[in-house]
Amino acid sequence: MAAAIGLVAVWQLGVQLLAIPDYLLPGPRAVAATVVSERTLIFQHGLVTLYEAGLGFTLALVFAVPVSVIIVWSKVAEKTVLPLMVFLQTVPKVAIAPLFIIWFGFGPFPKVLISFLLAYFPIVIEMVTGLRDVNPTVLDLARSMSITPFQTFTKIRIPNSLPYLFSGLKLGALLSLVGAIVAEFMGSMDGLGYLVLYANDRMDTTLCFAVLVVLLLLGKALFSVVEWVERYAIAWHVVVRENEQIMFTT
Amino acid sequence: MITLDGVHLTYPHKGGSIEALTDVSFSAREGEFLSIVGPSGCGKSTLIKIIAGLLPTSKGEARVDGKLVRGPHPNVGIVFQEATLLAWRSVLRNIMLQIEVRQEFENDAYVPRARDLIKLAGLDGFEDRYPWELSGGMQQRVSFCRALIHDPPLLLMDEPFGALDAMTRDEMGVWLQKTWMERARTVLFVTHDIGEAVFLSDRVMVMTARPGRVKEIMEIDLPRPRELRITEEIEFVKYVSHARRLMHAEGYY
Ligand SMILES: Nc1ncnc2c1ncn2[C@@H]1O[C@H](COP(=O)(O)OP(=O)(O)OP(=O)(O)O)[C@@H](O)[C@H]1O
Ligand SMILES: [Mg+2]
Numbered sequence: 380m381a382a383a384i385g386l387v388a389v390w391q392l393g394v395q396l397l398a399i400p401d402y403l404l405p406g407p408r409a410v411a412a413t414v415v416s417e418r419t420l421i422f423q424h425g426l427v428t429l430y431e432a433g434l435g436f437t438l439a440l441v442f443a444v445p446v447s448v449i450i451v452w453s454k455v456a457e458k459t460v461l462p463l464m465v466f467l468q469t470v471p472k473v474a475i476a477p478l479f480i481i482w483f484g485f486g487p488f489p490k491v492l493i494s495f496l497l498a499y500f501p502i503v504i505e506m507v508t509g510l511r512d513v514n515p516t517v518l519d520l521a522r523s524m525s526i527t528p529f530q531t532f533t534k535i536r537i538p539n540s541l542p543y544l545f546s547g548l549k550l551g552a553l554l555s556l557v558g559a560i561v562a563e564f565m566g567s568m569d570g571l572g573y574l575v576l577y578a579n580d581r582m583d584t585t586l587c588f589a590v591l592v593v594l595l596l597l598g599k600a601l602f603s604v605v606e607w608v609e610r611y612a613i614a615w616h617v618v619v620r621e622n623e624q625i626m627f628t629t
Numbered sequence: 630m631i632t633l634d635g636v637h638l639t640y641p642h643k644g645g646s647i648e649a650l651t652d653v654s655f656s657a658r659e660g661e662f663l664s665i666v667g668p669s670g671c672g673k674s675t676l677i678k679i680i681a682g683l684l685p686t687s688k689g690e691a692r693v694d695g696k697l698v699r700g701p702h703p704n705v706g707i708v709f710q711e712a713t714l715l716a717w718r719s720v721l722r723n724i725m726l727q728i729e730v731r732q733e734f735e736n737d738a739y740v741p742r743a744r745d746l747i748k749l750a751g752l753d754g755f756e757d758r759y760p761w762e763l764s765g766g767m768q769q770r771v772s773f774c775r776a777l778i779h780d781p782p783l784l785l786m787d788e789p790f791g792a793l794d795a796m797t798r799d800e801m802g803v804w805l806q807k808t809w810m811e812r813a814r815t816v817l818f819v820t821h822d823i824g825e826a827v828f829l830s831d832r833v834m835v836m837t838a839r840p841g842r843v844k845e846i847m848e849i850d851l852p853r854p855r856e857l858r859i860t861e862e863i864e865f866v867k868y869v870s871h872a873r874r875l876m877h878a879e880g881y882y
Contacts, residue, residue: 519681
């Protein structure tokens with residue numbers, strides 16, 4: 380926090396002292412003023428981006444969780460689905476975004492799709508790790524209780540995977556936003572990505588920065604929502620993690 | 630109760646397999662407290678897993694209650710060196726896992742019993758606490774409760790006190806003896822600590838270094854209940870030094 384305030388101060392001072400014109404690098408005060416004066420415009424477009432990213436992220440979550448369970452459940456899926464995903468992941472999403480625009484038009488669908496494609500992968504990877512990463516002695520113990528394979532998942536593997544799932548979700552939330560913006564760059568009539576391009580075209584650097592600041596805040600907000608849900612969903616883990624951070628403050 | 634007959638166990642391993650047990654034969658009587666001591670890596674944990682039905686033998690057979698062990702069987706409770714509690718479950722719910730998972734039990738009927746066990750283990754008031762709120766010794770006591778909740782006639786313990794400090798170990802030893810005397814069940818108790826083995830056991834089985842075989846089974850003829858004082862008495866010390874000599878002969882220490 381202090382670092383952020385310091386950065387903003389240095390930025391404002393530097394811009395003023397070096398007398399940099401706004402179209403090159405606007406100062407934080409000018410950017411803040413634009414955020415306020417253009418709030419309706421930014422809000423309208425922000426809503427579009429939030430909708431696309433939110434939908435992409437939700438789809439990623441709904442898709443990733445069962446797929447991860449299937450991958451860990453079935454040897455066959457592990458040998459087919461997972462390698463396929465890893466392979467597809469090597470295709471740069473940014474490069475196929477224009478294709479999606481051609482195929483699916485200028486509406487929200489291709490944006491949601493790109494957003495989904497970017498977000499699901501870290502969620503699957505994290506969750507698969509969490510489902511697998513169970514202490515072998517715990518599994519021995521469970522087997523000694525004649526546990527069924529189904530119960531191994533409901534009572535041990537899935538709860539065990541939740542901390543991993545949430546770290547995947549944090550990454551996924553940010554990537555879903557990136558996906559929506561990138562897709563908007565490729566062809567769009569609205570959204571914050573469109574607004575950045577629009578501002579650029581008109582050499583309105585201040586508006587460009589204003590949108591970037593809003594994007595930053597949006598990313599932070601999405602991240603915080605996931606963190607907030609995590610706090611309630613897996614309190615047993617969050618508390619332990621925070622206890623580990625108790626130390627002398629000097 | 631438990632009979633092993635010519636049990637061999639070989640772990641497959643790239644570049645040659647590892648022979649963990651060769652020709653292990655012994656039996657444990659009904660209601661007996663039998664300790665297993667031996668050098669590190671001699672196959673004690675392997676033996677426990679075979680008897681629990683977690684690991685098939687390479688050769689020979691293990692029987693529990695006359696029945697051939699072919700997989701996990703219902704009448705057993707296990708305690709490992711680590712407490713292996715589930716972090717997302719409270720003390721009570723960790724203990725109840727054993728009941729939830731085994732279809733043959735009525736869930737609710739066992740909650741009062743779990744509470745009794747918690748009390749016996751000196752964990753009164755900790756029912757709803759989570760594992761990270763407990764000390765190592767307390768966690769291990771919870772895992773004892775979990776192993777006892779379904780009242781199994783057979784208890785398998787693999788260095789259950791291994792991770793505890795000397796004082797807690799002594800206390801837990803006394804507690805375990807008391808629990809066992811109240812309800813005699815067959816116990817196989819693996820330990821590194823010869824004194825602990827002699828203190829607790831009816832018989833102590835000494836194993837050879839890898840690949841493990843049974844070197845000798847010592848009868849411990851000391852009256853019960855045994856108090857910690859007994860460790861200073863001459864008979865006790867004789868048993869301990871005899872067992873130690875057997876281990877020395879194996880190049881241990
Ligand atoms: N899963 C495994 N795969 C391959 N080899 C194994 C495996 N588990 C144990 N071994 C080998 O089998 C031998 C016996 O192992 P085991 O864990 O039974 O010994 P132990 O007597 O319990 O030792 P310690 O006293 O150190 O716990 C060891 O030499 C070990 O290297
Ligand atoms: Mg061992």
